[in-house]
Amino acid sequence: MRLAWHDAAVLAAQGFPDYEETLMARAREGEAVLGCVRLSRCALIGVIEDPQQSLRMTFVEGRFPVVRRRTAGGSLSLDPDSLVLVLAVPAACIPAAPAVDCLRAFCAPLVDLIGAWGVAGQFTAPNDITERGRKIASAFVLQTPDVVLFEAVLPLVLDIEGLLKTMRLPLEKLSEQGLLAARQRFAPLKSLLPDLDAGALPAAMAAAIAHFLGASPAAERPPEPKTRERLAPATSTPAPDVSAFLKTPAGVLYLDVWLEGEALIRAARFAGGIVCAKPAALSDLAAALIGADIRKAGPTLADAVVQAAGDLADFDPVDLAYLGDLCATRFHIGARLGVQAARALTIFSPDRRLTMEGLLAGIGAVLLPYCAKPLWCKWRHRDGCPECGRCEIGEAYALARARGLTVVTITAYEHLRAVLADLRQAKVKAFAGVCCTDFFIKRDYAFIEAGIAAILIDIAGDTCYTLRAEEAAYAGRFDAEARLDARLLASVLRWSDAVRPGGATRDLPDRAVTRARKRPKV
16 A cells, blocks of 8 residues: 655645545545644644633634634644644554544554654553653544544644643643643653754654555655635534533533423534544434433433444443433523523532432532632631621531531642542532532542532632632632632522421521622721
């Protein structure tokens, strides 16, 4: 077999989808073709990503385009200092396999190549090439009936500040120390190989990939770029009526649902920067929800997964059906507490059969974040609260204590782990917690380790993630104020009272929520 390859000049980012299609068209005709290209400044997003979830659109819009590639996976911040490899191969030449297995095989010749240059790289699932834990490259794959498309992005030099401003990631703030810490997470090739001849890199990679394919490399002229500009959507579709997410080995997967009437699903989609080889199968699965009652979303997806199992090898079918159950639960919450409440609550349960009422009936503790205490409060970095009435934390303490619930202010990440271990030892079945969604997604293993069900209320205002200061927050040094919705906590606890054995309601007036507050003199 012959591997045709070329080294393209810098390509206008808007033309990348046409460039992908040009290479895939040749693969459909039976050729294997490899392109090495650099893109003008852009945000390159996965085929099923919502840019509002992955990018800081307030920074991106008006500065550079958002371009949607054909492969699934996470967003990237690119400029001409990054080399993009695009390999299109007839499907008959590549054995069918889950995405991670395909990517491991595809990345092997690249790992071997840089290894020959003295860099001990390795493939790190689900889709990275790393060196001592630092990212060298990201890879992606798309499997269609007739073509397999591999893509890899290898930064030669990395603009860390531009990356942090572009990506909607919970990374450190843009201080000198924060940038230094972020640089430790990446290893662009020029930092590992200062004397690397970037001009010779495409030919070396073509030779390595040709050897992997058992093909002979043949250099050729790059295809003529299309003059037509293509702008990927810079804004998301209208906000879904119901949405739920689940962290999977392939990444965070969202299920968004739009309704008509009371509960019928009008449209649905799976979204996220997840790694999968057949994103079209997820689109087909979402389409199976149309016309279904959202309260039956879980069973509906379970039936559809059986029909599409062969195309969903990158996911646990149980996870996909559970996402439907989570959407049904959010709808149930919305019917009881309102739409905004449903969007602000996240359910976590090691036992996926646990109902919402079962979780609420088992609440034995309330965990609160220190960042929601005022900066002037001497209790901000301490567990406890005197209930002075000047903030929502005092109201939360009053609501919990009136019910005889354990209530704790979490002062640092290690404190959280210790408290969760204590709750597990005390056989607490569930707790109500307050934390931002970003923290839960990034540190979900702490909750998994504890094995305790939880209903988590999102916080608003200046969180450590919106300010990119989570490292300071984990250590208990975050110096901005988040906002706790004490009204919503009160509603959750009243619901818990109603379903608790005995059904007794032990409520207090929302006194600290409803009255005007005066900031104390400090």
